[in-house]
Amino acid sequence: MNNIWEVWPSALTPAECDAIIDRAATYGDQSATVGFNESSRSDATYRSSTVRWFDPHREKDIVARLMQFVEASNRTNFGVDIVAPYELQFTQYHGDQHGKYDWHHDVWLESGRPFDRKLSVVVQLSSPEDYEGGAFEFYQVQQPGVTFAPRGSLLIFPSFLQHRVLPVTKGLRQSLVTWVEGPRWR
Numbered sequence: 001m002n003n004i005w006e007v008w009p010s011a012l013t014p015a016e017c018d019a020i021i022d023r024a025a026t027y028g029d030q031s032a033t034v035g036f037n038e039s040s041r042s043d044a045t046y047r048s049s050t051v052r053w054f055d056p057h058r059e060k061d062i063v064a065r066l067m068q069f070v071e072a073s074n075r076t077n078f079g080v081d082i083v084a085p086y087e088l089q090f091t092q093y094h095g096d097q098h099g100k101y102d103w104h105h106d107v108w109l110e111s112g113r114p115f116d117r118k119l120s121v122v123v124q125l126s127s128p129e130d131y132e133g134g135a136f137e138f139y140q141v142q143q144p145g146v147t148f149a150p151r152g153s154l155l156i157f158p159s160f161l162q163h164r165v166l167p168v169t170k171g172l173r174q175s176l177v178t179w180v181e182g183p184r185w186r
Helices: 014-024 060-078
Strands: 007-008 051-055 084-094 100-104 115-124 131-133 136-137 154-158 163-165 166-185
Touching: 007 060, 007 163, 014 084, 014 166, 051 060, 060 084, 060 115, 060 154, 060 166
Parallel strands: none
Antiparallel strands: 007 154, 051 084, 084 166, 100 163, 115 154, 115 166, 131 166, 136 163
């Protein structure tokens, strides 16, 4: 692995970000949960946000656009076996609710599924002026910082890296998250 993570500043155009936000309105929103499947639970002290689950088969253009960056990053940085995203999650962190997501990783190693999440992708859909707080951080590795702040920026990292989103104290932070899967980790 050459880099532990990669940022593509302003990878998506403002029009592409607007289109993703507009599409989110066609999906129902729900309070975000912690955990996987039957162990999934609400815990607002740990994670406070709303999510909308996009259908990746219906949103093939979004998947194709994200995969352009994922495939390039995987070739030069990560070199893991990947196939495609299984899920797309539109997330909103509301300042009036101090939206956040505490330390976590995106892998589910106890799963009996034949695929694992290999690479996580986060797209910054909001402008830095739209909210206060809400910084994305990694645990004990270099931070993406201001390189990931511009609207349309895209962050790719191995799904096993611990990360968090600090509380949003004002405004609204919106992002699109996906996890690119591949054969089980060996």
